[in-house]
Amino acid sequence: MKGECDKLIENIQSSGWEASIVATGGGSGAVHALLSHPGASRFVLETQIPYSAEALSAYLGYAPAQGCSKETGRLMASRALERAHQLQVPDSKFKGMGIACTAALQTNRQRKGADRAFIYIKSTDREASQVLELARGTRAEQEEALSEALLKFIAEFVVEVEP
Known part of the structure; x- marks a missing residue:
């Protein structure tokens, strides 16, 4: 996947x-891949990882009903899109987006529900979401699969498809 991952990140x-x-x-594996690839600042304005329920509540400004949901x-x-707009370079031809996972x-620990992930990307005029049911495996295996899926989803979003 390394070569494919590098090509996705370049795109x-x-x-x-x-x-x-x-x-x-x-x-976080996708965030690491984006930041560790030369030229990261061409795409990444900032990254945040509000991991605890309290940190997520602080990031959003209130406590969501469920931490892991499409909503x-x-x-x-x-x-994240609001933050991107706040961080944009003045007078630039800004094409910004907020990416959430x-x-x-x-x-x-005991948890209700399947191992899953929700990815959401939002720009001023477009949004897309993806729901992933993750196969059983180690946490590291699931993180790797999720990170690859997240990079692919971002790459699909940024490519303008010709008619």
């Missing part, structure tokens, strides 16, 4: 988009 970085990225519960992902992406991966 993302050269897209002209800039993003504020927020992840909770999973997806929470949408709210996180909206907040909220996940419930393998844990050592």
